[in-house]
Amino acid sequence: MSKQAELPLLDQTAVCCAPMVREPLGEADAAELARMFKALSDPIRLRLLSLIASHEGGEACVCDLTGRFDVSQPTISHHLKVLRDAGLVDSERRGTWVYYRVRPAALARLAAPLLTPA
Amino acid sequence: MSKQAELPLLDQTAVCCAPMVREPLGEADAAELARMFKALSDPIRLRLLSLIASHEGGEACVCDLTGRFDVSQPTISHHLKVLRDAGLVDSERRGTWVYYRVRPAALARLAAPLLTPA
DNA sequence: TCCTTGCATCGATAACTGTCGATGCAGTCG
DNA sequence: CGACTGCATCGACAGTTATCGATGCAAGGA
Numbered sequence: 001m002s003k004q005a006e007l008p009l010l011d012q013t014a015v016c017c018a019p020m021v022r023e024p025l026g027e028a029d030a031a032e033l034a035r036m037f038k039a040l041s042d043p044i045r046l047r048l049l050s051l052i053a054s055h056e057g058g059e060a061c062v063c064d065l066t067g068r069f070d071v072s073q074p075t076i077s078h079h080l081k082v083l084r085d086a087g088l089v090d091s092e093r094r095g096t097w098v099y100y101r102v103r104p105a106a107l108a109r110l111a112a113p114l115l116t117p118a
Numbered sequence: 119m120s121k122q123a124e125l126p127l128l129d130q131t132a133v134c135c136a137p138m139v140r141e142p143l144g145e146a147d148a149a150e151l152a153r154m155f156k157a158l159s160d161p162i163r164l165r166l167l168s169l170i171a172s173h174e175g176g177e178a179c180v181c182d183l184t185g186r187f188d189v190s191q192p193t194i195s196h197h198l199k200v201l202r203d204a205g206l207v208d209s210e211r212r213g214t215w216v217y218y219r220v221r222p223a224a225l226a227r228l229a230a231p232l233l234t235p236a
Numbered sequence: 237t238c239c240t241t242g243c244a245t246c247g248a249t250a251a252c253t254g255t256c257g258a259t260g261c262a263g264t265c266g
Numbered sequence: 267c268g269a270c271t272g273c274a275t276c277g278a279c280a281g282t283t284a285t286c287g288a289t290g291c292a293a294g295g296a
Contacts, residue, residue, distance in 0.1 A: 020168030030161040030168075037164075041156035042254080043148040050138030050148075050231070062273060075255055077274055082253095096263055096272055111232035113168070114225040160284080180243060193285055195244055200283095214242060214293055 020113045036110055039086035044069055045079045052089060053102045061097040138231045154228055157204035162187055163197045170207060171220045179215040 025033070040046055051068065052060045062080065066073045080100060083089045088106045092099050143151070158164055169186065170178045180198065184191045198218060201207045206224045210217050 020164075020171055023168075024172050025165050025168040027161070027165070030164040034159055034161040034164050037155050038159035041152055041159045043145065043152040044254090046138075046148040046152050046155075047143050047145070050141075050143040053138055054142050063271095066273090071254085072256060073273075074257080074275080078254075081274080093262090093273090098273060107232040111229040114229035114232075162284090181241095184243090189284085190286060191243075192245080192287080196284075199244085211243090211292090216243060 019115050025113070033110065033113065036086050036088065036106065039082050039088055040110070042079065042082075044071065044076075045083055048076070048079055049083060049088065049102065052100050059099045059101040061099045063097060065100075137233050143231070151228065151231065154204050154206065154224065157200050157206055158228070160197065160200075162189065162194075163201055166194070166197055167201060167206065167220065170218050177217045177219040179217045181215060183218075 040049070047069070048065055051065055052058075055064060062076065065080075066076050069076060080089070080091070084091055084100075086106075087103060089100050089102055092101070158167070165187070166183055169183055170176075173182060180194070183198075184194050187194060198207070198209070202209055202218075204224075205221060207218050207220055210219070
């Protein structure tokens, strides 16, 4: 579990600190950002992410998440996998349960290009 | 042109100022945010947005955009429509050309929930 | 008026996505 | 060991999306 390195590495400074208002996105940056935004392009995934982030301790086990939605457990599992593959969350098994936790750096990477410089 | 009101109105303060780390997203908020993120989930649309935003005057006509990509003109037109329907850009016809311009408030609305509070 | 240019729309098609029930697998508890 | 629970994976199916060429339409110039 905890698949990292699903996305190619990026020049952190390029994506992180240069709002796209200043200079056009390169093809590679656009491709990676698009992959991450795509993970956020579903209402259930957004709610999952916010449930995880706002849960006490900053983490939530799948059992806390399933049942809060009108979709089946395999569907929740699928959405969690999409979030994980996009690098937005991490998962860790502890005993019977699997805990998910948000990766704040990933969110920051997405927010950065959206912020218009003053 | 310039279709507004494609998205239902939202409580501005709820979406805008409450990072989802604090409290879980409501269903309606999640649905609208997902629609906007979906518009950003394509590399071509991200590059289009950054080209428009970084273009001099903060606006670009379609003729500045077509030809910078390996896809046909109708495809570019389609992607611009997606961005417009999501409320991320505005378009205006002036004479022969149609100019697109980013709506900074929309970008800010997307960035807000991603920012983790200190 | 007719032709040209800039852009949008249409219809078709291949690829992708969300969802489900069924199933598999790992860990826990008798 | 055997049963049960929590979660992931599989295979199938319906709905959506990205793309294209063809076409339409508006504005400007000859």
